[in-house]
Amino acid sequence: METQIITAKLKLLIDAEQAGVLMETACAYRDALNQTAEVAFVHNKLSQAMKLQTLVYGELRERFGLPAQMACNVPRQVAASYKMLWSRTKTNAEHRAKGWTKKRYRGLDRPPRYSALTVFYNYRRDFSLGKDRTVSLGTLQGRLRCGYVGYQKHLDLLEDERVRVQGAKLWRDPTSKVWYLLVSLGVAVQPVAPETIRAVAGVDLGQRYLAVESNGRRARFWSGSAVLHRAEHFRRVRAGLQRKGTRSATRTLRRLALRETRFRADVNHQVSKHLAQPGTLIGMEWLHDIDERTERRHRPEASSKQRRANRRRAGWSFADLQGKTHYKAHLQGLPVIYVDADYTSQGCPVCGHTGKENRPGKGLRFECASCGFELHADLVGARNVALRTLLIRQDWIRTGCLSATPKGSDAEAKAGRLQRYLELRWSSEPNPLLDH
Numbered sequence: 536m537e538t539q540i541i542t543a544k545l546k547l548l549i550d551a552e553q554a555g556v557l558m559e560t561a562c563a564y565r566d567a568l569n570q571t572a573e574v575a576f577v578h579n580k581l582s583q584a585m586k587l588q589t590l591v592y593g594e595l596r597e598r599f600g601l602p603a604q605m606a607c608n609v610p611r612q613v614a615a616s617y618k619m620l621w622s623r624t625k626t627n628a629e630h631r632a633k634g635w636t637k638k639r640y641r642g643l644d645r646p647p648r649y650s651a652l653t654v655f656y657n658y659r660r661d662f663s664l665g666k667d668r669t670v671s672l673g674t675l676q677g678r679l680r681c682g683y684v685g686y687q688k689h690l691d692l693l694e695d696e697r698v699r700v701q702g703a704k705l706w707r708d709p710t711s712k713v714w715y716l717l718v719s720l721g722v723a724v725q726p727v728a729p730e731t732i733r734a735v736a737g738v739d740l741g742q743r744y745l746a747v748e749s750n751g752r753r754a755r756f757w758s759g760s761a762v763l764h765r766a767e768h769f770r771r772v773r774a775g776l777q778r779k780g781t782r783s784a785t786r787t788l789r790r791l792a793l794r795e796t797r798f799r800a801d802v803n804h805q806v807s808k809h810l811a812q813p814g815t816l817i818g819m820e821w822l823h824d825i826d827e828r829t830e831r832r833h834r835p836e837a838s839s840k841q842r843r844a845n846r847r848r849a850g851w852s853f854a855d856l857q858g859k860t861h862y863k864a865h866l867q868g869l870p871v872i873y874v875d876a877d878y879t880s881q882g883c884p885v886c887g888h889t890g891k892e893n894r895p896g897k898g899l900r901f902e903c904a905s906c907g908f909e910l911h912a913d914l915v916g917a918r919n920v921a922l923r924t925l926l927i928r929q930d931w932i933r934t935g936c937l938s939a940t941p942k943g944s945d946a947e948a949k950a951g952r953l954q955r956y957l958e959l960r961w962s963s964e965p966n967p968l969l970d971h
């Protein structure tokens with residue numbers, strides 16, 4: 536059994552007085568986070584939760600009036616922020632050493648600032664779920680009990696016995712001023728055996744199409760132009776507001792950022808829902824290489840066309856799309872297979888000939904310079920990803936374990952995989968990806 540985390544979004548049913556108590560608590564919690572971040576900063580940017588707790592616990596209890604449990608959650612959260620900042624600093628140092636970027640990461644130059652009105656809770660310690668859809672939350676004024684509403688599927692999960700409540704985050708939507716409790720639920724899922732997987736599909740992400748899927752029988756395209764157009768619009772408005780820099784501009788900017796996040800999340804949710812079909816093993820490109828490519832976008836040799844393509848690719852949250860697909864597949868007991876992105880758009884799926892010359896003018900058409908095979912270029916990408924996924928599934932059946940993902944593997948292992956990928960051919964049979 537494996538565990539998948541799902542977040543249930545519960546809208547709290549509270550009156551004005553209760554909202555006042557939540558506001559008071561969230562403000563104190565936020566101020567405590569900022570104070571703790573300052574203390575951690577002067578102690579060598581401390582990222583150890585226990586040490587930080589001994590430094591601030593007394594002050595959090597007395598000065599900010601936090602209940603005991605919250606006074607422990609605050610240093611834990613701040614320590615986690617510093618851990619992340621340290622790890623980004625390290626990655627940046629590595630990238631600078633390799634010459635991928637010249638920019639120095641500035642995340643640790645000053646303490647992180649917390650501005651959102653959120654409070655983290657621990658299940659059964661400072662929050663609990665009662666009968667008849669009620670929740671009880673720790674506040675500065677003791678326990679607050681209230682009802683909630685939410686999506687039916689989330690409410691069903693709360694009553695599912697496979698589900699374990701893990702923690703929760705109190706959050707106030709700054710636009711609607713409504714308070715929500717975001718509850719993390721761990722759902723046990725039964726992993727699927729590779730032999731029982733009926734179909735394999737490859738997905739090509741980015742550029743002209745957000746996603747192109749090929750599973751041997753059919754191809755599906757999710758147009759990127761409309762959503763990228765809207766993302767670009769958001770980007771321009773944002774840039775204008777940032778130049779303005781007034782207080783009202785900052786407020787509008789914050790609202791806009793939320794709307795943009797929601798828009799992206801909605802699109803990614805729709806696409807990932809279609810991708811994660813029951814019984815289908817999905818293969819996607821490992822995006823790490825794409826991040827590196829966009830990091831290098833300021834290099835002089837990058838053509839303006841290349842830079843524009845990079846910006847568009849970077850302009851969409853593909854990591855989020857992958858994450859959502861991963862999670863939906865995982866709920867059905869299926870993994871998502873990540874394959875190397877190298878040459879997926881340059882290799883001929885029919886004869887194996889690989890090279891830039893197969894993409895005349897880097898256009899929409901793929902034309903094999905060796906055998907003359909022609910197809911939509913993004914569909915070639917998706918087919919190549921599907922073939923690589925199929926190979927990994929075969930290895931999985933043969934060895935009983937799923938491995939050989941690009942994440943964290945060395946150059947030698949990667950060269951070996953690319954060599955094997957070269958031998959893959961797209962068969963002309965009707966269902967080449969359903970070989971039983």
Ligand SMILES: [Zn+2]
Binds near residue numbers: 904
């Ligand atoms: Zn060919």
